[in-house]
Amino acid sequence: MRLIKNELYKVFKLNKLYFFMVISAALMIVQAAAELSNPSAGANVLNGQSFPLWMLSRIMPLFIFFMALTLAEMISDEYRSGTLKLFLLRPVGRIGLLNAKLAALAVSVLILLLVVMAEGYIVGTAFWGWGDRLVADDAAFSTLRGIGITLQSYAFTALPCLGFGMVITLVAIRSSSMGGTIGISLGVMFILTALENVRSLNPYSIVHQMNLYRSLIGDAGSSNLSVGLLNIAAYLLVFYGISIVTFKKKDLLI
Amino acid sequence: MSGELALQTRGLNKSFGKRRAVGDLNLHVERGDIYGFLGPNGAGKTTTIRMLLGLIAPDSGDVELNGIHVRRDFKKAISTVGAMLDPSFYGYLSGYENLKLIAKLTPGLDDARIREALDLVQMSDRARDKVKTYSLGMKQRLGIAGALLNNPGLVILDEPTNGLDPQGIAEIRDTIVRLAAERGITFFISSHLLHEVEQICTRVGIVKNGRLLVEDRVERLLVSDSETFELHTPDAGRALELARGMQGVRSASAAAKGIRVELAGTGASELNRALVAQHVAVEAMIPQSRTLEQFFFDIQKAGERHEAD
Numbered sequence: 001m002r003l004i005k006n007e008l009y010k011v012f013k014l015n016k017l018y019f020f021m022v023i024s025a026a027l028m029i030v031q032a033a034a035e036l037s038n039p040s041a042g043a044n045v046l047n048g049q050s051f052p053l054w055m056l057s058r059i060m061p062l063f064i065f066f067m068a069l070t071l072a073e074m075i076s077d078e079y080r081s082g083t084l085k086l087f088l089l090r091p092v093g094r095i096g097l098l099n100a101k102l103a104a105l106a107v108s109v110l111i112l113l114l115v116v117m118a119e120g121y122i123v124g125t126a127f128w129g130w131g132d133r134l135v136a137d138d139a140a141f142s143t144l145r146g147i148g149i150t151l152q153s154y155a156f157t158a159l160p161c162l163g164f165g166m167v168i169t170l171v172a173i174r175s176s177s178m179g180g181t182i183g184i185s186l187g188v189m190f191i192l193t194a195l196e197n198v199r200s201l202n203p204y205s206i207v208h209q210m211n212l213y214r215s216l217i218g219d220a221g222s223s224n225l226s227v228g229l230l231n232i233a234a235y236l237l238v239f240y241g242i243s244i245v246t247f248k249k250k251d252l253l254i
Numbered sequence: 255m256s257g258e259l260a261l262q263t264r265g266l267n268k269s270f271g272k273r274r275a276v277g278d279l280n281l282h283v284e285r286g287d288i289y290g291f292l293g294p295n296g297a298g299k300t301t302t303i304r305m306l307l308g309l310i311a312p313d314s315g316d317v318e319l320n321g322i323h324v325r326r327d328f329k330k331a332i333s334t335v336g337a338m339l340d341p342s343f344y345g346y347l348s349g350y351e352n353l354k355l356i357a358k359l360t361p362g363l364d365d366a367r368i369r370e371a372l373d374l375v376q377m378s379d380r381a382r383d384k385v386k387t388y389s390l391g392m393k394q395r396l397g398i399a400g401a402l403l404n405n406p407g408l409v410i411l412d413e414p415t416n417g418l419d420p421q422g423i424a425e426i427r428d429t430i431v432r433l434a435a436e437r438g439i440t441f442f443i444s445s446h447l448l449h450e451v452e453q454i455c456t457r458v459g460i461v462k463n464g465r466l467l468v469e470d471r472v473e474r475l476l477v478s479d480s481e482t483f484e485l486h487t488p489d490a491g492r493a494l495e496l497a498r499g500m501q502g503v504r505s506a507s508a509a510a511k512g513i514r515v516e517l518a519g520t521g522a523s524e525l526n527r528a529l530v531a532q533h534v535a536v537e538a539m540i541p542q543s544r545t546l547e548q549f550f551f552d553i554q555k556a557g558e559r560h561e562a563d
Contacts, residue, residue, distance in 0.1 A: 002359055014346060086342065087359060089339075090356060090359040091332055092359055252309040252310065
C-alpha cells in the first residue's frame with residue numbers, strides 16, 4: 001500500500017493527469033463545434049446526455065497516449081534516470097514495485113475516464129442543451145438510465161484500456177527510453193487500428209475491445225461481451241505474466 | 255581476518271555476452287572498516303556494487319550483507335544497508351519529499367529521522383527546494399542522507415566524490431570520516447581517486463578486469479623494503495649516470511629538480527657521499543613516502559605481467 005501511495009504521489013505531482021484533463025476538454029469542444037457546424041450521420045440526436053457516450057470511442061486514442069506517456073515515465077524514464085533503483089534499494093520486492101505502478105496507472109486511468117465523462121456532459125449541454133433522453137446506437141434511454149449506462153460504459157472501458165496498458169508495460173520494461181516506449185506503443189495502436197478492417201482478427205484485437213462498452217447499450221448480445229471479456233482477460237494475464245518475469249530478471253545497469 | 259564481516263562475496267561472477275565484467279570475486283569487509291574498492295574505469299566496480307545490492311543478478315557466487323544472504327533473504331539483507339550509487343532523485347520533488355518517499359518503505363522511519371539525516375549532511379536549509387535546483391555536490395549529500403535514513407550498519411557508496419570540486423570532495427570525505435567515528439558505520443566506497451581513498455580508507459581492495467588483485471589494510475600495503483629519495487642537484491645528468499652504476503640502487507630516474515632514486519635498504523648517506531666525491535653538488539635529499547597511487551600502479555603492472563604470462 002505504501003508503494004502504491006508513493007506511485008500515486010508521483011503521478012499527481014507530475015501534472016500529466018491534469019494536462020490530459022485539459023487536452024480532453026479541448027478535444028471535446030473542437031469535436032462538438034465541428035459537429036455543430038457540419039453534422040455527421042447520427043449527430044442529429046446529440047444532446048448533453050448523449051454527447052459523453054458519443055465521444056467515448058472518439059477520445060480513446062488519448063487514453064492510449066496517456067498510458068504510454070505515464071508508463072514510459074514510470075518505468076523507462078525511471079530506469080534511464082536511475083530513479084527506479086531508489087525504491088529497490090529498500091526492503092521492496094520487484095513484483096511489489098511493478099504491481100504498485102500498475103495500480104497507480106489503473107487509478108489514474110479511472111480518474112481520467114470519469115473526468116472526461118463529466119467534461120462530456122458539460123460540453124454537450126453547453127452546445128446542445130441537456131435534452132430529454134440519451135440516444136445511442138438507435139436506442140433511447142431515460143435520463144436516469146442514460147446516466148447509469150454512460151457511467152457504466154466509461155468505467156467498463158477501463159478494462160480494455162488496462163489490457164492495452166499491459167502491452168505498453170512490457171514495452172516500457174524492455175525499452176530504456178521514453179521515446180522508444182511511446183513510439184512503439186503508438187505504433188502497435190496504429191497497426192491494430194488498421195487491422196480493424198480484417199474482421200476475422202477483431203475478436204483477438206485489444207483495440208477492437210475498446211468499443212466493447214457498446215455491448216452494454218446495443219443488441220450485440222452477451223456472447224459478444226463474454227468473448228470480449230475473455231480477450232481482455234487474456235491480454236491482461238499474458239502480458240502481466242511476461243512483464244513480471246522480464247522485470248524480475250532485468251539487470252539495472254543505470 | 256580479525257573482525258566480524260559486514261560484507262562478504264564468494265566467487266562472484268558476471269558476464270555481459272562474451273565480456274566478463276566480474277570474475278571469481280571474493281571480498282571481505284570487516285565491521286568498522288572504511289573500505290576502498292579501487293580500480294580503473296571499467297574494472298567492474300559498479301557491476302560489483304550492483305550485484306551486492308541485488309540490482310544485477312550474478313551468474314554465480316554469493317553475497318552476504320551483515321551476515322545475511324542477499325539472494326535468499328533480500329529484504330532482510332537490504333534493510334541493514336544504506337547505499338548511494340549515483341545521486342538519482344526525482345527532480346520535480348524536493349529533497350525532503352524524495353527522502354519521505356524512501357522513508358515510507360522502511361517501517362519505523364518518521365519525520366524526525368528524515369530531519370536528522372538531513373542535518374547529518376548539512377542539507378536541512380535546502381531540503382524544501384526541488385532537487386532539480388541542486389548542485390551535484392548537494393545531490394551527493396542528499397544521496398548520503400538517503401543512505402543513512404535507516405540507521406544502517408553498512409553504507410555502500412559508488413564513486414561518492416565523482417564530479418565534485420575540491421571543496422565538495424573535502425566535505426564528503428569529512429562526512430564519511432565523522433560518521434564512521436561517531437556512529438561506527440562501516441563504509442564500502444568505490445573510487446578511482448586514489449589520493450582521496452588513501453586519506454580516509456583503512457582497508458582497500460584493488461580490482462582490474464573484474465578480478466581482485468589485492469585486498470589488505472592500507473598501512474600494510476604501503477610498507478616497503480626500499481627507500482625512495484628525490485635528490486635536488488643542478489647536475490642531474492651526471493648524478494643519474496653515477497647513481498645507476500652504484501650498488502644498492504634499485505632504480506634511478508630523472509625528476510623535476512634532479513633525480514629520483516630508489517634504494518634497497520638504507521644507503522642514503524653512502525649515495526650522498528659518493529656523489530659529492532664525484533663533484534656533484536647535492537642541494538637536498540628528500541625522502542618520498544610510498545603512496546597508494548604508486549602501489550596501485552605497481553600492482554596494476556604486476557597484474558598485467560601476470561595476465562601476459
